[in-house]
Amino acid sequence: MTKLVIPRKTVYRLSLYFRILERLHQNRIETVSSDALAKAAGVKPTQLRKDLTYFGQFGTRGLGYNVDALHSQLTNVLRTARFQPVILVGAGNLGSALLRYDGFAKEGFEIVAAFDVHPEGAKNAHSKIPVYPIDRMSGFVRENGIKLAILTVPAAAAQSVANELVEAGIQAILNFSAIILQVPEQVVVNNVNLAIELENLSYFIT
Amino acid sequence: MTKLVIPRKTVYRLSLYFRILERLHQNRIETVSSDALAKAAGVKPTQLRKDLTYFGQFGTRGLGYNVDALHSQLTNVLRTARFQPVILVGAGNLGSALLRYDGFAKEGFEIVAAFDVHPEGAKNAHSKIPVYPIDRMSGFVRENGIKLAILTVPAAAAQSVANELVEAGIQAILNFSAIILQVPEQVVVNNVNLAIELENLSYFIT
Numbered sequence: 001m002t003k004l005v006i007p008r009k010t011v012y013r014l015s016l017y018f019r020i021l022e023r024l025h026q027n028r029i030e031t032v033s034s035d036a037l038a039k040a041a042g043v044k045p046t047q048l049r050k051d052l053t054y055f056g057q058f059g060t061r062g063l064g065y066n067v068d069a070l071h072s073q074l075t076n077v078l079r080t081a082r083f084q085p086v087i088l089v090g091a092g093n094l095g096s097a098l099l100r101y102d103g104f105a106k107e108g109f110e111i112v113a114a115f116d117v118h119p120e121g122a123k124n125a126h127s128k129i130p131v132y133p134i135d136r137m138s139g140f141v142r143e144n145g146i147k148l149a150i151l152t153v154p155a156a157a158a159q160s161v162a163n164e165l166v167e168a169g170i171q172a173i174l175n176f177s178a179i180i181l182q183v184p185e186q187v188v189v190n191n192v193n194l195a196i197e198l199e200n201l202s203y204f205i206t
Numbered sequence: 207m208t209k210l211v212i213p214r215k216t217v218y219r220l221s222l223y224f225r226i227l228e229r230l231h232q233n234r235i236e237t238v239s240s241d242a243l244a245k246a247a248g249v250k251p252t253q254l255r256k257d258l259t260y261f262g263q264f265g266t267r268g269l270g271y272n273v274d275a276l277h278s279q280l281t282n283v284l285r286t287a288r289f290q291p292v293i294l295v296g297a298g299n300l301g302s303a304l305l306r307y308d309g310f311a312k313e314g315f316e317i318v319a320a321f322d323v324h325p326e327g328a329k330n331a332h333s334k335i336p337v338y339p340i341d342r343m344s345g346f347v348r349e350n351g352i353k354l355a356i357l358t359v360p361a362a363a364a365q366s367v368a369n370e371l372v373e374a375g376i377q378a379i380l381n382f383s384a385i386i387l388q389v390p391e392q393v394v395v396n397n398v399n400l401a402i403e404l405e406n407l408s409y410f411i412t
Binding site: 006008011012015016019023039040041042078084086093094096097098100101102103104106107109147148150155171172173174178179180182188190192193194195196197198199200201202203204205206 | 212214217218221222225229245246247248284290292299300302303304306307308309310312313315353354356361377378379380384385386388394396398399400401402403404405406407408409410411412
């Protein structure tokens with residue numbers, strides 16, 4: 001079966017719908033209107049309906065969507081996206097914090113190893129995830145067929161580490177470093193910059 | 207002086223340009239072409255030029271932008287966005303990790319206090335930020351004129367905590383909880399959902 005080609009921002013919204021439907025499903029709610037689902041996801045109803053056309057229509061006019069049917073459909077679409085082993089590179093302040101965060105595992109992502117230039121210095125007392133020296137990174141990625149990496153190294157090191165990751169076979173990077181990575185077209189990068197998020201919010205405070 | 211009305215996504219990109227210009231400035235580089243600056247920020251040159259028209263043109267055809275001039279201009283625009291006191295609500299796993307993260311302070315954001323339903327249980331050994339019981343939150347926000355909050359409570363509690371924050375005067379929320387918050391129009395929310403970021407990336411792994 002070939003994978004549906006769905007734009008990245010749509011996939012992001014599908015993840016949101018999926019989580020809302022999961023809660024509805026757990027609460028034994030059987031149907032949901034497109035308006036209610038759109039509101040819960042913070043999107044316009046037209047956007048929701050457009051997103052759901054990627055895998056056929058489930059909405060019945062006036063009756064809304066069947067929660068279980070839509071939930072299963074989204075599970076199928078997103079299933080491959082879960083249970084990917086992940087490595088984390090850069091076990092400094094933020095990296096160590098993320099190693100102690102259990103939210104990834106809860107959602108089906110296991111951080112199998114971390115790498116740092118000073119593994120012995122990693123503040124890793126509360127985590128069971130091993131921290132290896134960074135010169136073992138490429139070998140580990142190759143041997144274990146790792147495709148997904150979390151990058152929490154300082155900005156000055158980020159591009160060269162990213163190059164090495166891509167060279168070793170990494171296809172997707174969640175980048176917390178404060179630079180925009182230059183990567184080949186087939187590699188996907190999502191950026192999370194917590195300070196910029198705060199700066200952005202602050203700009204709108206009156 | 208009235209504040210320029212700049213769209214949120216543009217402000218986000220200005221933060222990126224600002225950081226790149228800061229590095230160029232530190233490296234005593236005097237001019238930068240729009241192509242080079244756009245590439246470093248991961249945007250198209252047309253987008254960059256459009257973004258910079260919000261405060262007049264600095265580019266000289268064929269010579270590029272004067273780094274110092276553009277850096278000062280962006281400093282002025284974003285200045286108000288820094289040194290905002292911030293509170294963090296929900297000192298669980300992720301919240302505690304963020305309390306130990308020093309990257310906010312480095313960028314001019316001080317987390318002045320944290321709040322939790324079980325403050326005594328917060329894993330806060332390595333942080334100097336006080337963790338108070340959540341029933342002191344509204345009073346603290348009002349007394350200290352806090353406008354900005356980081357929300358790291360469980361999804362089930364997020365909306366009611368957000369309501370309370372808004373009621374107390376919070377104008378901007380960096381939301382890590384896995385729900386979309388319903389807030390009045392004048393309140394801005396940026397969402398960071400680390401698991402969804404990973405799920406999104408994983409979808410595109412072949």
